[in-house]
Amino acid sequence: MTAPTINWQAKHFDQLTASELYQALKLRVDVFVVEQTCYYPELDNRDIDSEVIHLLAYDQNGKANASGLLPLAAYLRILPPGLCYPGLVAIGRVATDMDYRGKGLGHPLMQEALRLCQQHWPDFSVKISAQEHLEDFYRKHGFVRVSEMYLEDGIPHIEMLKD
Numbered sequence: 001m002t003a004p005t006i007n008w009q010a011k012h013f014d015q016l017t018a019s020e021l022y023q024a025l026k027l028r029v030d031v032f033v034v035e036q037t038c039y040y041p042e043l044d045n046r047d048i049d050s051e052v053i054h055l056l057a058y059d060q061n062g063k064a065n066a067s068g069l070l071p072l073a074a075y076l077r078i079l080p081p082g083l084c085y086p087g088l089v090a091i092g093r094v095a096t097d098m099d100y101r102g103k104g105l106g107h108p109l110m111q112e113a114l115r116l117c118q119q120h121w122p123d124f125s126v127k128i129s130a131q132e133h134l135e136d137f138y139r140k141h142g143f144v145r146v147s148e149m150y151l152e153d154g155i156p157h158i159e160m161l162k163d
Contacts, residue, residue: 008112009056019067024075031095038153041133061066073100074109081124088127089117110141125163132156
């Protein structure tokens with residue numbers, strides 16, 4: 001199956017419209033809190049850091065909502081060096097809308113995220129806290145496992161690093 005035609009939007013918090021922010025937070029809550037039944041503080045004050053990049057993947061062929069926004073197919077955030085891990089960039093809150101899973105969107109999402117990391121912080125390694133079952137997915141993007149499995153919100157996770 002081919003990936004949908006995506007309109008990539010990379011924005012800082014103060015560049016997001018209220019509707020874009022709502023879409024991003026709704027997708028994150030739908031995936032992590034509702035679907036995965038993880039009750040955790042989703043709003044962690046990191047989103048508002050002036051250097052955090054919110055990567056939004058809009059389906060160009062989808063039907064716009066009442067605010068005129070296209071469907072948000074996937075999302076992630078990129079945190080600058082030191083905000084999450086000392087001396088490392090972090091990628092987190094990687095989420096794909098249920099309707100877009102299995103359509104080849106995950107790899108282009110990660111490629112765009114890594115391109116942005118290289119563009120903004122070329123001299124820093126990137127670290128992720130990945131759900132353990134996604135290790136092979138992230139390995140295809142150059143990440144290597146650097147920790148034993150640990151539970152985060154009841155889900156097996158591992159730390160992975162890309163130099």
